[in-house]
Amino acid sequence: MTAPQADPAATCPIPALKARPALAVLWTPGRTLAPSNRAAMDQFLTSARRLDLDVTIVGEADLDRLAEFDGLFIRDHTRLDDYTHQFALRAAELGLASIDDPLSMRICADKVEQVRLFERHRVPTPKTLLLHRENIGQAIPLLGLPCVVKLPDSSFSRGVCKVECEAEFHARCLQWFDRAPILVAQEYIRTRFDWRIGVLDRRPLFACRYHMVPGHWQVVQNAGSPDYREGLTQAVALSDTPQTVLAAALAAADTVGDGFYGVDVKECGDRPLVLEVNDNPNVDAGHEDALVGSALYDAVMASLARRIRAVCR
Incomplete structure (x- = not known):
């Protein structure tokens, strides 16, 4: 299967809007695990204004102001149990064009739901078992050791554990069953990097290799703590990205929706294996945009402008 190609470096068409639409951008400077650094946010805002969007930065206290706007762009780390989800829900109730939408947030926050979606749509993944107390004995024979165990709401590598032996596996599962009735268990595949599409x-917008933290098995370590570390981000041209990786990423994203996603893919030999789809993907200046520059920001804002035009007709 050949993945359709997008050229984010091409000039983004400016949608013809009857009036200057108002866009709320939910962003809290300095918030832990923010999906964009300040330089990237400056680029997003510049692109929005170039598209004649009337941009206002809003924060947690501005939920009741959403009716003043035509669209919402969320650039805070999204969670279902905080204000970011409330903003997405309110935007949907008001009929605003938005990235992220609440359904995408819900699916991407639930790794169990993603496993079921991927299975239903035949998206290639590592060997995976939805784990509960009654089938715990099936995991090691199926997945081998080491293997990876995840909480359904894991993010930024938190709530994800690589277990090396049977005793550690059972101890971790029994501990986490007190937090969730179903866990995700997967085979461990060692690679130098994960693809982020x-x-x-x-359509594909950018491609990166997220390298593992030196001496660690994940691309980030100690997320949300002062000891936070992340591996090297290496931008790759879409034309240099394996077509099989792009096709797998697009198939996985299609199970979630038509929004803005970051899909994590491992290559096992010549086989792409999807790990997960993330809503609100990281876009940091100097990382994801290293090859395409301002075209990445223009593409996202042009998409929002088109969405606003569609709902404001």
Whole structure:
């Protein structure tokens, strides 16, 4: 299967809007695990204004102001149990064009739901078992050791554990069953990096290699703590990205929706294996945009402008 190609470096068409639409950008400077650094946010805002969007930065206290706007762009780390989800829900109730939408947030926050979606749509993944107390004995024969155990709401590598032996596996599962009735268990595949494919409007937008933290098995370590570390981010041209990786990423993103996603893919030999789809993917200046520059920001804002035009007709 050949993945459709997008050229984010091409000039983004400026949608013809009857009036200057108002866009709320939910962003809290300095918030832990923010998906964009300040330089990237400056680029997003510049692109929005170039598209004649009337941009206002809003924060947690501004939920009741959403009716003043035509669209919402969320650039805070999204969670279902905080204000970011409340903003997405309110935007949907008001009929605003938004990235992220609440359904995408819900699916991406639930690794169990993603496993079921991937299975239903035949998206290639590592060997996976939805784990509960009654089938715990099936995991090691199926997945081998070491293997990876995840909480359904894991993010930024938190709530994800690599277990090396049977005793550690059972201890971790029994501990986490007190937090969730179903866990995700997967085979461990050692690679030097994970692919991150940015997908927007069901088309690839950017590609990166997220390298593992030196001496660690994940791309980030100690997320949310003062000891936070992350591996090297290496931007790759879409034309240099394996077509099989792009196709797998697009198939996975399609199971979630038509929003803005980051799809994590491992290569096992010549086989792409999807790990997960993330809503609100990281876009940091100097990382994801290293090859395409301002075109990445223009593409996202042009998508929002088109969405606003569609709902404001």
